[in-house]
Amino acid sequence: MNIKKSPLLSWLGQRITAIIIAILLPIHIIAIPFADKKISFSFVSERLSHAEWLIIDILLLLACIYHGLNGLYSMTIDFSPDKRISKGILFFLWFFGIILSIYGFLVLWRFVR
Amino acid sequence: MKYLKDFILNKHPGQTAFGLHRISGSILIFYLLLHIMLHSTALIFGNEAYNNLAKTMDNPLAHLLELLIISTASFHLLNGLRLILIDIFLLTRFQEKLFFVVKLATAFIVIYSLSIYFERLF
Numbered sequence: 001m002n003i004k005k006s007p008l009l010s011w012l013g014q015r016i017t018a019i020i021i022a023i024l025l026p027i028h029i030i031a032i033p034f035a036d037k038k039i040s041f042s043f044v045s046e047r048l049s050h051a052e053w054l055i056i057d058i059l060l061l062l063a064c065i066y067h068g069l070n071g072l073y074s075m076t077i078d079f080s081p082d083k084r085i086s087k088g089i090l091f092f093l094w095f096f097g098i099i100l101s102i103y104g105f106l107v108l109w110r111f112v113r
Numbered sequence: 114m115k116y117l118k119d120f121i122l123n124k125h126p127g128q129t130a131f132g133l134h135r136i137s138g139s140i141l142i143f144y145l146l147l148h149i150m151l152h153s154t155a156l157i158f159g160n161e162a163y164n165n166l167a168k169t170m171d172n173p174l175a176h177l178l179e180l181l182i183i184s185t186a187s188f189h190l191l192n193g194l195r196l197i198l199i200d201i202f203l204l205t206r207f208q209e210k211l212f213f214v215v216k217l218a219t220a221f222i223v224i225y226s227l228s229i230y231f232e233r234l235f
Contacts, residue, residue: 022190
């Protein structure tokens with residue numbers, strides 16, 4: 001068997017995060033934009049002070065970042081770039097994703113009372 | 114340009130779904146960045162600035178963009194579920210029918226969201 005593991009893992013990761021998003025995003029949309037309330041600091045803070053909402057939002061954030069950046073990577077793969085360039089893109093996307101995850105977590109944490 | 118030419122010449126039933134999935138995915142990743150940046154005003158500039166921004170964003174144009182993002186996300190989500198179904202249950206033969214279901218369900222969600230957003234838009 002000469003199957004390269006990393007493309008398979010990224011395929012699987014894309015499906016797993018897709019299912020997480022498919023479950024959590026409707027909850028997010030129904031609870032916030034569909035709720036007839038104006039967005040304000042206290043409204044967001046009130047919601048995120050419940051542990052379950054915080055966990056949902058953190059999971060959704062991480063899943064979206066992985067899914068989005070992995071999707072961008074597979075888009076670049078379609079243009080069959082040079083192996084070195086593609087490795088560079090992958091490194092940059094991981095770096096960017098980790099920074100964005102930390103930043104996103106800090107943004108969420110700001111609302112927690 | 115070569116890729117665009119290939120894309121147009123290759124008339125495969127899944128081509129529209131593929132193209133739309135790519136386009137909606139690109140829009141959504143940029144929206145995710147924008148979403149995080151806008152909410153980070155609370156982190157960087159404080160509560161007052163966040164409330165002011167939330168008030169500024171409470172206008173018909175912003176709500177229209179919100180509605181468009183919800184529509185894009187629901188299409189991407191449903192089409193993604195279609196891809197997973199095809200992958201797991203080997204439903205390649207039914208992909209066109211499934212795409213029709215995706216379009217129908219997306220239209221339903223868009224109409225439902227429009228009914229909720231109606232008074233915010235006008």
